[in-house]
Every structure is written in C-alpha cells, then in structure tokens.
Amino acid sequence: MDEMTLNVRTAAVRVDGLSRRYGATRALDEVDLKLERGITGLLGPNGAGKTTLLSILATVSEPDAGRVSVFGLDPREAAERVEIRRRLGYLPQELGYHRHFTVAGFLDYVAILKEITDRRRRAEEVARVLAAIGLDRHARKRIRALSGGMRQRLGIAQALLGRPDLLILDEPTAGLDPEQRLRFRELLSDLPGDPVIVLSTHQADDIAAICPQVVVLLPGRVHFAGTPAELAATAAGRVWAAGERDTRAHLSWRGGDNRWRHIGDDPPAGAELVAPTVEDGYLLLSHAAGVR
C-alpha cells in the first residue's frame, strides 16, 4: 500500500535506458521516458521504434536492456506482469481479426481475455464500449463486412474494455475520416478514471489536436519531450514564406495559398517569418536527426 501512495507522486509509467534491436537494426537505443495521467502522443516516422516501444510497454515484447515500471510494477516479474495486464488496454498496429466473428462476439472474446467471466457484466461492458465508439447498431455484423474505419473503431473499442488505467494505442487514427477523428478526440477526453493514454502517430496535426504532451521519437531515440506548443516553438524564427522557392531552406513546399513555405536554420534577411506549427518543429527535428 505504501508503494501505491508513493507512486501518486512519481511518474505513472517510467522507462529507463530501454534498448531493443532486431538483427542489426537498433529499434530503440537508450530510451528514457516518463508518462503521466492524460494523453501523451508519440510522434515519429515509420521505423522509428514507436511500435516496438509500445509493444514493450504493453508487456507483449521484452527489451534487450533497460527497465520499465508501470504503476510501480515490473513486467519482468510474472505476477506483476499479470497485474499490469489487468489494467491495460492495447490496440496493436494492424490488428488482425477473426473474420467470422461478429462485432459483439469479438468484443465478448476480448472481454473474457480481460478476465470478465460473468456473462452479464461482459454484456454490459460490451454494450458500454459499443455505445462509446458508435458501433452499437452494428453489433451483429460480421467483421469481414466492416469497412476499414469501422474495423479501426472496433480495435479502439476492445482496448477500452474493462476501463483500463493504461491505454496504449498504436496508430489509432489510421483509416479514420476527419469526423471520426473528432469523435475519437472527444472519446479520449471523456474516458472514466483519468487513465494514462499513450498513442502513436506519424501525423503532426493529430498531436496538435489531441495531445497535451508529445514525445518525438526519431530512429531509436527520444529527441523531444514536452507540450506541442514547445515543439512548435523550437522552430520559432526558422519558418518563412515566399512567392518563390528558396533553395537554401532545408525543406520547402508549396502551400494551399500557392506560396512556398520554407523551414531552415538561416532564413534570408527580410524574409517573411510565419508562426511555426507543431509540424514545423517536428520536421526541423527530423532534418536535424538526418531523417528524410
């Protein structure tokens, strides 16, 4: 019990020196991370190690080195690992489904895996998440008849079963249209019990819209941890617009208003500086880390 009260003050989820390699590739290299209650976004390109990190946090993979602590529990200990799993909701990347299952049947199956053995409680939980995710009219549909977006929402729904304290969502917004993204944001902010939520994405506007905290992961290492505003601020004074393309910029592209937007360390004198966005900060970091 003492350990529990102590953890109210320390970080809910801690990662120290986490390393993992697949063959010759270093997926994670000495990653340190602290996660608090609320939503944290994990931003990075494909192959940066986001999925590896999330699967280690979800106790699905083992790291090569480093320590993980979830609510004070160590996943290397079998009993504590089971306890972590009791408080966990996990949406893996590209989750596969038993295609002959119905929506309700699949959620019922996952609810049993989450140790909800009483039939009635299970039906109540399934009804609850179906309503939360907006799939209640499709309870009897077979999964193979669902669209990609609905399947993605089903994946989010199964993660919500059992009211987890730690919600790990790997690319949850993939395949969702803008209206569904909005509903997703509302859903996350309405979750009971104020859980620790960590979601990964490679789209900066998701971060800006959903996450009060963001961690930027570029091949294997953490390059930024803070608020989206702070991330945007790292590009302050380094973003400018012009009518023509400026080859001195690290990155340039034509915006919707037909003007060129540039990101670089040396804006030309008299350049029209613009307010940096989260994406600008992210792109600058990526460039600095040598990622294209």
Next chain:
Amino acid sequence: MTSPFPDAAGPVARADGHAGEDLLAGYATGTVDPVVVWSVEAHLTGCARCRSALSAHVDAQRLARNRSVLLVHAALGDGGRVRRLLRRCGVPDHLLRLLAATPSLRRSWLLSVLAVLAVVTGAAAAVRYGWIPAGGPAGLAGYPDPEVLAPFLLVAPLLVLAGVAAAFLPMFDPAHRLAVAAPFSGFTLLLVRTVSALAAALVPVAGAAFVLPGPGWLPVALLLPSLALCALALAAATVMEPRAAAVTAGTSWALPALLLAATHVPLLIVQRNAQFACAVVLCASAVVLLARHDRFELGWMR
C-alpha cells in the same frame, strides 16, 4: 371497452375510460393505493395507449441501458446445440466462448479433415477390396495387406497434430497480441484450445479407423501416438519457435512412418514397442510442459 372506473371522477380516471396522467405518475412512483394499483394493472394488460403513456415515467437512461445490454445478449446468441449441452454439463460459459476463436473447431477445418480422411480411407478400402490391384507381400499373421494402411497411419496422427497446431500457433490467431497483452492465463487458454482441438480431431480419426479395413484395435492404437505427438509439439514450443516445434513433432512421426512403410511393415508403428515409446514421449513432454509453462505467458514476440 367499458370503463373500468365506473364511479370515479377527478385524477383517478378520465371520462374516456383510460388512466389519467396523475394516476400513471402515481403508479410509476408507487404512491398510489394498492387496490387502485390492481385495477390499473388489469387495465394496462389490455390498453396499449396507457402502456406507452406509462413509459414516459420511467428513467430513459435506464431503459436505454437495458436495451443495449439486451441487444448485445441477442447479438451474442446462445452458441448452438453443442455449447448448450456442454454448458449443462457444467463447463463454464466463458471457456466455451474462447473456443469460438479456435480455427480447428470451425466447420471448414473439420470438413477438410474429413475430406483428407475420406481420401486416405477410400484408397485403403479400394486396395483391400480389390478395386485397385495391390502390390507387396502378405504381411502380419492373419491380416493380408498391411500396406494399404500405410497412408492412413502416416496421415492420421498428423491430422490430429495439425488441429492442435492450429490451436496454439500464433499465425492462426489473428488477434494473438491481444491474447498476450491480456491478463487471462496464456497457459489456460492454450490448454482449453488444444484439448478441444484434440477431441475434435480424434473423433473423425477414430471413426475413419473403424471404417478402415484393418485390425480392430487400430482406433485405440492411434490414441497414444496422437497424444504423444501433440504433447511433444507443445513441449518443444517452450524451447523453440512454435512453428519449428510443430514441424519437429510432425517430422518425428512422419520419418519413422515412411521408413516402416518403405520396408513393408507399416503396422509396426502402432504396435507394442512403438506404443511404449509414445507413452515415454508423452510423459516426458508433459513434465517439460508443466515445468516451463510460463514460457507461454509472454508470447513469442522476439
């Protein structure tokens, strides 16, 4: 419909013979005289209008919640005759629902098993009954053509192994990562699936063995090798990658079977010495499995 409230006036009843709003509200909150309750209830049994008027006095959220739970129950269904029978025998419902995710218990899988058995059995019967000429010398005492059994002896335990492998190999479980990340014991899940896959596979195999023109003890003689093979595969999965484990176990049966068939004594593989060897393998595998069962808890994500 004659008025049920002949002498009444005021909030108790309306002139048209239906229950007034106040009466319904009072009935809903239980503040109405018990005797009045009776006549209200008797009236409601026959009057749809008052019934729907009464619904307005029930908490809408509560009604909605019960509605969604009801529809989930209806969507989940009862599971069919087999599951109902098993439930009555005392098997917990949640274990039965877990089986729904096992590919080797699905109709399509069982049909393929039956198809394979039909082919092998049919081929043996065809040779035995002279529809196809046979080759090779007469074999075991009292039994003319043991060689016709060779394909069946090779294939039958492998079919059982395949059913069990489909139950535990991650490649057959699309939602494998969810099962790993969940608190439900991975070992229990494994046991539930493999035992039921085993039972489901042994039935057609034993049935085919009965039908086969062979010695009467054949169905029984296949039991031990099948069990030993499956136990071996599971035990091996605690040391090596699961696919490799399944292949190893399969090979450890296929090679001797093929060898014995090539030397024209296929039935040796189910005779006394071989049965003894299978029993040893079964016990050893069971020990390894129990000792290292925690290996199934993390999942095979390396």
Next chain:
Amino acid sequence: MRPGAEERDDAALLRGVARGDEEALAALYDRHAGWLTVRMTRRCAMPDVVDHAIQDTFLALWREAGAYRGGGDVAAFIWGIGVRRLIDAIRRESGARRRLPWRAAEPPVVVSAEEQVLVGIEHGRLGQALAQLSPELRGAIEATVLDGLTCAEAAVLLGVAEGTVKSRCHRARLALRAALADQQAGPETPAHRREVWGTS
C-alpha cells in the same frame, strides 16, 4: 382508436422476433419495457434485480417467441414470462439454489373471471374489502391471483416460506368472503368487524 390495431402489431412483432428479426425485438422492447419495468418494480424494490429480469424477459422472448399461440393479450403473455424471470432473478440474488424450470413458454393468459372482477374493483365492494386486508394478506392474494403464480413462486417473490403463502391466501380468502357477506347483510358493528379481521 381501433382497439385491435396495436394488438395485431404486437403479434406481428412477435412473429418477427420468432423469425430472428432483431429490429422486431428492439421495437417490442421499446413498446413494452416501460410498463414492465414499473410493474416489476412494484413487486421487487431492487432496481438491479429488475434490470436483470427485464433483460432476461426479452431474451426469453427472443428465444421462445414462437410459443405465443395468438390467444389473448401479448402484454399478458409478456407479463407471464416477465414475472417468472423476476422470480428467477430474485432467487439468484438471494442465493437460493433450487432453480425454477425454464418456463419461457406459458399458455396464453386468458383474462379470468377473477381478473374481470378486479378490473372494476376499485370502487366496488370487493375493493373496499381488499383495502381493509393487511399488506401481507393482500400481497399473497396479489401474487397468486393477479400475477397467477404458484405458491412456490409467490414464496420467492414475497420472501417467505411456501407454507406461509398458503396460509395467508387462505386467511385472506376467508376474510374477503366474510367481508363481502357482511357488506351484503348491512353495516357491521365494530365488534363484529374485529372478530372477522382479527390479527394478521
């Protein structure tokens, strides 16, 4: 309003449910769950138990809608199922081990002579007599007559022993008969009244 129209729709819905039409089940729920909830709540004060009973009732309809043979009110049919699901739910709640046989399919409830009388009782003589019964005796009569339960079922509903239900019914009927006889004979003296009603 045509009295038969709603009735036919209900029967049509039941046929739909028997065919496995989920929309029909939802429509039936929307129409009947409200009054069913209230009526059950009048008999059992525990809202969780009533919720479970409501779910079980419509589930029973989902499985056994084909048992409705078309005679009598659909609402009465539903109540016949509902009250027994309620008793099962109370039983489970109180931990009793012996289960009622699953009687989802009840013979169509014909409005009995008793119930026809009840419909007009409120201001009649019988109503006055009933009003003077003690709550326990009235509860026993309500369970066995109005709800049509057996003594065993009524015992679970009321939370007493079966023998107690039988004796209460017996005393209630005696009291009612005596009260009705009294009313016919004329205004009773206070002493005579005490003798008839006695203690409950």
